[in-house]
Amino acid sequence: xxxxxxxxxxxxxxxxxxxxxxxxxxxxxxxxxxxxxxxxxxxxxxxxxxxxxxxxxxxxxxxxxxxxxxxxxxxxxxxxxxxxxxxxxxxxxxxxxxxxxxxxxxxxxxxxxxxxxxxxxxxxxxxxxxxxxxxxxxxxxxxxxxxxxxxxxxxxxxxxxxxxxxxxxxxxxxxxxxxxxxxxxxxxxxxxxxxxxxxxxxxxxxxxxxxxxxx
Amino acid sequence: xxxxxxxxxxxxxxxxxxxxxxxxxxxxxxxxxxxxxxxxxxxxxxxxxxxxxxxxxxxxxxxxxxxxxxxxxxxxxxxxxxxxxxxxxxxxxxxxxxxxxxxxxxxxxxxxxxxxxxxxxxxxxxxxxxxxxxxxxxxxxxxxxxxxxxxxxxxxxxxxxxxxxxxxxxxxxxxxxxxxxxxxxxxxxxxxxxxxxxxxxxxxxxxxxxxxx
Numbered sequence: 001x002x003x004x005x006x007x008x009x010x011x012x013x014x015x016x017x018x019x020x021x022x023x024x025x026x027x028x029x030x031x032x033x034x035x036x037x038x039x040x041x042x043x044x045x046x047x048x049x050x051x052x053x054x055x056x057x058x059x060x061x062x063x064x065x066x067x068x069x070x071x072x073x074x075x076x077x078x079x080x081x082x083x084x085x086x087x088x089x090x091x092x093x094x095x096x097x098x099x100x101x102x103x104x105x106x107x108x109x110x111x112x113x114x115x116x117x118x119x120x121x122x123x124x125x126x127x128x129x130x131x132x133x134x135x136x137x138x139x140x141x142x143x144x145x146x147x148x149x150x151x152x153x154x155x156x157x158x159x160x161x162x163x164x165x166x167x168x169x170x171x172x173x174x175x176x177x178x179x180x181x182x183x184x185x186x187x188x189x190x191x192x193x194x195x196x197x198x199x200x201x202x203x204x205x206x207x208x209x210x211x212x213x214x215x
Numbered sequence: 216x217x218x219x220x221x222x223x224x225x226x227x228x229x230x231x232x233x234x235x236x237x238x239x240x241x242x243x244x245x246x247x248x249x250x251x252x253x254x255x256x257x258x259x260x261x262x263x264x265x266x267x268x269x270x271x272x273x274x275x276x277x278x279x280x281x282x283x284x285x286x287x288x289x290x291x292x293x294x295x296x297x298x299x300x301x302x303x304x305x306x307x308x309x310x311x312x313x314x315x316x317x318x319x320x321x322x323x324x325x326x327x328x329x330x331x332x333x334x335x336x337x338x339x340x341x342x343x344x345x346x347x348x349x350x351x352x353x354x355x356x357x358x359x360x361x362x363x364x365x366x367x368x369x370x371x372x373x374x375x376x377x378x379x380x381x382x383x384x385x386x387x388x389x390x391x392x393x394x395x396x397x398x399x400x401x402x403x404x405x406x407x408x409x410x411x412x413x414x415x416x417x418x419x420x421x422x423x424x425x426x427x428x
Binding site: 027028029030031032037038039040041042102116118121141145148149152153155156159162163166167169170173174176177180181184187188191192195198199202203206 | 238239240241242249250251252253254314331336337338339341357360361363364367368370371374375377378381382384385388389391392395396399400402403406407410411413414417418421422425427
């Protein structure tokens, strides 16, 4: 009885240790996309929720309009596209993985200017009743803890998205400020130059060397 | 006694957990560079691990599969350098806040090969070493899970403060730009009038001198 109880609690520790190590997630990473950039992530269990977001941080575009955005595709290990977004400058995504395996997340830049993408991918697993039934040492409380952790992860993901968007917004604002000052100074110079050219032209019209009383 | 054994098992699993923790993979072609950047706040702990994925299981990695890794801060300070290695790791506390870049350069090889790198970069609370906390406190595994959740909540709280600060800075910037635009437009009007006035005065004296007026 004593030995069985000890091996039972050891099993519990093993299971919980396994669960502990599954807290896997990345912080927001940035990558520069020239043409196509792909990132691979391994999904351990079928039915896991893969969630994430990405924001395109514009490079300083001075003359042309805003970059139209990137194309984003997620391919399953079988090769078919699970999720795709076209021409966005940032979005959130979430889907249930149909099977386990290596998933491919690709960013495609249809234009020649390189863009920097800041992305965040999280794969969340909540042990369901099937896992509970398989292993009697898995407590329902572990399910609740996993659900809580997933909810907190979603808040963290949202914050990462907000931070990336805030960074892009700040870049736009700073570029606007620089442009405003530059264009205003240019306007002053052009104004002064135009009026002095006018004066010089009128003086020349009335100067004796051109022709006497031609005016 | 069983509790200590359990903690040892957890520790062993923690050491083995690189097999279980999710990491990111990407490809590099020989001779090309790929850089991944991350925005790290000052005084945050950060841990990174990289290794080349073996295309044939069981055989050792071929010599052509080697990378040079460099981790630098925004200001150019070097935090980690691995020359022609097949795997490695780095850990440091970020002295400066900003974008830290980890650049991987695959060494040149004549038939262009594609190297797959398995990379993991954790910052802040994700970089915390939970196995040490478990060992030191001799605490229950359930308590460890709950402690982790508490840490996550604390980091969310701190992040909200940070976002709020950034939003305030941005509002200040916008307001300053707005007032600056107002002043510049007013100045442009003044310049316009003064230039027109100068023109008129100059031409009037010019024509009076020429005895045309």
